[in-house]
């Protein structure tokens with residue numbers, strides 16, 4: 001994989017695919033982490049050439065036509081202010097100005113998601129160097145994240161992309177001293193992740209609805225808690241590794257709107273109650289601490305105060321931990337910003353789905369194309 005920082009850019013036409021897919025409400029950007037994360041590559045390129053076109057997607061519009069609701073105009077405004085300069089917003093690759101510009105939401109272009117050769121060539125032929133920096137979209141085999149890389153004369157990974165791959169890979173290399181924490185609601189959506197992490201980790205602590213399925217598989221009463229019965233067999237096989245760490249205490253209530261939460265032992269859950277949060281037992285991690293801790297997924301329904309304690313204590317433990325802490329995933333990032341700050345963690349991935357696929361041991365299409 002070639003890296004942006006090693007290339008000579010002076011006099012070149014450069015295109016960069018970034019992931020600026022951020023939540024926007026009525027023109028207001030609600031979270032700009034991904035925009036800031038794209039800056040190092042953009043600023044690096046601008047030091048050598050002004051001939052730069054920035055490409056991103058936003059949301060999931062119907063492909064092939066313009067839809068104002070998914071226009072990247074608010075994002076362009078953010079960059080105009082941040083870079084303190086005018087930036088053109090172009091609607092096709094034929095009329096690029098030769099100076100810093102954005103191309104409208106790439107998902108307005110026919111053939112993006114189907115990775116059409118036509119669009120991939122159009123993108124690739126518009127630049128001398130094509131930079132892939134959209135790690136959060138690296139799991140999509142689209143024209144701008146796969147085809148254009150393959151068809152470019154020279155394609156490379158951007159600074160964010162390189163950082164993401166290096167940091168996440170550092171946790172997964174054979175022989176690393178790793179503990180993992182996997183929360184979230186369903187075992188089925190994280191099957192590959194848990195399996196792969198069981199191979200690589202000393203222990204895997206489970207939380208959220210995932211923990212319920214494991215608790216039941218281990219023979220415990222879980223009352224009316226969320227559980228995937230068809231996953232009990234596989235959960236049992238995973239328990240047999242001896243590496244799964246189950247919660248010792250759980251928070252139960254009648255429903256998500258019930259605020260009279262009780263904390264009970266994992267083996268004394270009343271039949272009429274639901275587990276909606278778990279107690280984070282930090283001893284599991286502080287005793288024989290591993291060099292790296294990898295975290296994805298909340299431990300309870302942290303959006304509701306009454307069930308946020310587990311995730312809150314986990315975030316506060318991790319933000320002070322001496323281990324190298326690597327976290328990622330949409331809800332995980334949201335929890336970190338709710339209870340602490342991203343800069344208190346050693347590495348927080350900008351990716352959601354791509355982070356999970358990477359943890360699951362899959363080769364992401366963009367990485368395959370870059371290699």
Ligand code: 3PG
Pocket residue numbers: 019021059060136137140351352353354
């Ligand atoms: C994300 O937010 O996970 C990425 O931008 C990918 O978006 P997508 O799931 O719509 O492809």
